[in-house]
Amino acid sequence: MTRRTRLILAGICSVLIAPAVVVVILHIPAFGHHPLPYGDAINRGTVARRHVTNMVTAVNFDYRAFDTLGEELMLVAAVTGTLVLLRGRRGENVSDRPARAPDRPVCERSEAVTLACRIFLPLIVAFGIYVVLHAQLTPGGGFQGGAIIASGTLLLYLGESYRLWRRLVRSLLFDMLEAAGAIVLVLCGLGPMVRGHAFLENVLPLGQSGALLCGGLILVENAGVALAVTAGFILLLLEFLEETRAAREDEKS
Amino acid sequence: MTALLVLMFLLVAGTGAGVVLAREPRRQALALAVNGVALALLFVVLRAPDVAYSEIAVGTALVPLMFLAVLVSLKTDRPQP
Numbered sequence: 001m002t003r004r005t006r007l008i009l010a011g012i013c014s015v016l017i018a019p020a021v022v023v024v025i026l027h028i029p030a031f032g033h034h035p036l037p038y039g040d041a042i043n044r045g046t047v048a049r050r051h052v053t054n055m056v057t058a059v060n061f062d063y064r065a066f067d068t069l070g071e072e073l074m075l076v077a078a079v080t081g082t083l084v085l086l087r088g089r090r091g092e093n094v095s096d097r098p099a100r101a102p103d104r105p106v107c108e109r110s111e112a113v114t115l116a117c118r119i120f121l122p123l124i125v126a127f128g129i130y131v132v133l134h135a136q137l138t139p140g141g142g143f144q145g146g147a148i149i150a151s152g153t154l155l156l157y158l159g160e161s162y163r164l165w166r167r168l169v170r171s172l173l174f175d176m177l178e179a180a181g182a183i184v185l186v187l188c189g190l191g192p193m194v195r196g197h198a199f200l201e202n203v204l205p206l207g208q209s210g211a212l213l214c215g216g217l218i219l220v221e222n223a224g225v226a227l228a229v230t231a232g233f234i235l236l237l238l239e240f241l242e243e244t245r246a247a248r249e250d251e252k253s
Numbered sequence: 254m255t256a257l258l259v260l261m262f263l264l265v266a267g268t269g270a271g272v273v274l275a276r277e278p279r280r281q282a283l284a285l286a287v288n289g290v291a292l293a294l295l296f297v298v299l300r301a302p303d304v305a306y307s308e309i310a311v312g313t314a315l316v317p318l319m320f321l322a323v324l325v326s327l328k329t330d331r332p333q334p
Contacts, residue, residue: 031258031299056303131306139302147310151318233315240322 050202051209052136052218060141061218061225065200068221069185072228076182079232086239092171109159117159124152132226136215142222146229153234157241171238174231181228188221261295282320289313 001009029035046058060068132145157165192201204216213219268288275284289312296305 054303140306141303144303144306144310147307147315151310151314154318236319237315237322240319 047209050215050218051206052215053210054136054138054141056139057135057141057215057218057222061135061221062202062215065188065217065221068225069189069200072182072185072225075232076178076228079178079235083235083239086242109161114159117155121152121155121159124155125149128152128230132222133212135222136218137210137212142225142227143229146226147233149230150233150237154237162241166238169234169238171235174234174238177227178231178235181224181226181231184224184227185221188217188224192217257298261291261298264291265295267291278324279321282317282324285320286313286317289317 042055042059042063046055047053050058050062052058052062128145128147128149130145131140131148132142135141135145153165153169156168189200192203193199195203197203200217202215202217204220206216207214265288268284268291272281272284272288275281289308292312293305293308296302296308
C-alpha cells in the first residue's frame with residue numbers, strides 16, 4: 001500500500017469516526033459526577049473503618065487486596081520469565097566490564113554529570129522510601145516508591161561507572177528480595193486464616209489515624225509490594241543493560 | 254471542563270502525536286517519556302496523584318529506558334563493517 005493510499009484511507013476513517021467521538025465527548029459526565037456508588041462509599045467510611053487517610057491504599061491493600069496479590073504474583077512471574085529469556089545461555093554469570101559499540105566513540109563522563117548524580121541519588125532513594133512509608137497517609141505506595149527507588153539506582157551507572165553499578169547492585173540479593181516480597185504478601189493472606197479469619201482479613205491493630213503506623217495489615221502488604229517491585233525493576237534494568245554488552249572473546253573470564 | 258483541563262488534553266494529544274510522528278527509534282523513546290510527563294500532569298489535574306506517580310515512574314522513566322537499552326543492544330550486535 002502506498003503512502004498516498006494509506007493517507008486517503010486514514011482520512012476517510014477519521015471523517016467516519018469523528019462524529020462518534022464528538023458525541024461521546026459531549027456525553028461524558030461532568031468532573032466529579034460519576035454514576036457509581038462505590039467511590040462515595042469508600043470516601044465516606046474508610047477513615048473510621050481502616051484508620052488510613054489514603055483511600056487508594058485502602059482499596060489496593062485491604063478491600064481489594066486479593067487483586068493486588070494476583071497482580072504481585074503476575075509481576076514476579078513476568079520478571080522471572082524476562083530474566084530467564086534474557087539470561088539465556090549466559091546463566092547467572094555477569095561481567096562488570098561494559099561493552100563497546102564499534103561505531104561509537106567513548107566519551108568521558110563530565111564532572112557535572114557525576115556531581116549531579118551524587119547529589120540526586122540519595123535524594124531520589126530517600127524520596128522513594130518516603131513514598132513507600134507514607135502509602136497509608138498520602139498519595140503513593142509500595143509500587144510507586146519501589147519504581148522510584150529502582151530507577152534511582154541507575155544514577156550509579158550514569159554518574160559513576162558501569163563497573164561500580166554492577167558491583168554494588170548484586171543480582172542475587174535482589175533475586176532473594178523479590179521472592180521475599182511475594183512471600184510476605186502470600187503470608188499476609190494465609191496468616192489470618194491460622195486464627196480462623198478470612199484470607200487477607202485485616203486482623204492487626206489499626207493504630208491511630210494519621211500516624212505513620214496505622215492501617216494494620218495494610219502496612220505489611222505495602223512493604224511486601226515495595227520489596228517485590230523494587231527488586232523486580234532493579235533486576236529488569238540489570239538484565240536489560242547486561243544485554244547491551246557484546247560478548248567478545250577477550251572479555252570472557 | 255476547565256481551561257486547564259482542556260490545555261492538558263491538548264498537551265497529551267500533541268505529545269502522543271509526537272510519539273507517532275517521530276520516526277527515529279531513539280527519538281521515539283524520548284517522545285514516549287515526554288508523553289508520560291504530559292499524562293502524569295493530566296492525572297494530577299484530574300486529582301489522581303497515585304496514578305500520576307505510577308505514570309511518572311513507569312511511563313516516563315522505566316519504559317523509555319528499557320527501549321533505549323534495547324536500541325543500544327541492537328547497535329552493539331551489528332557486525333563491524
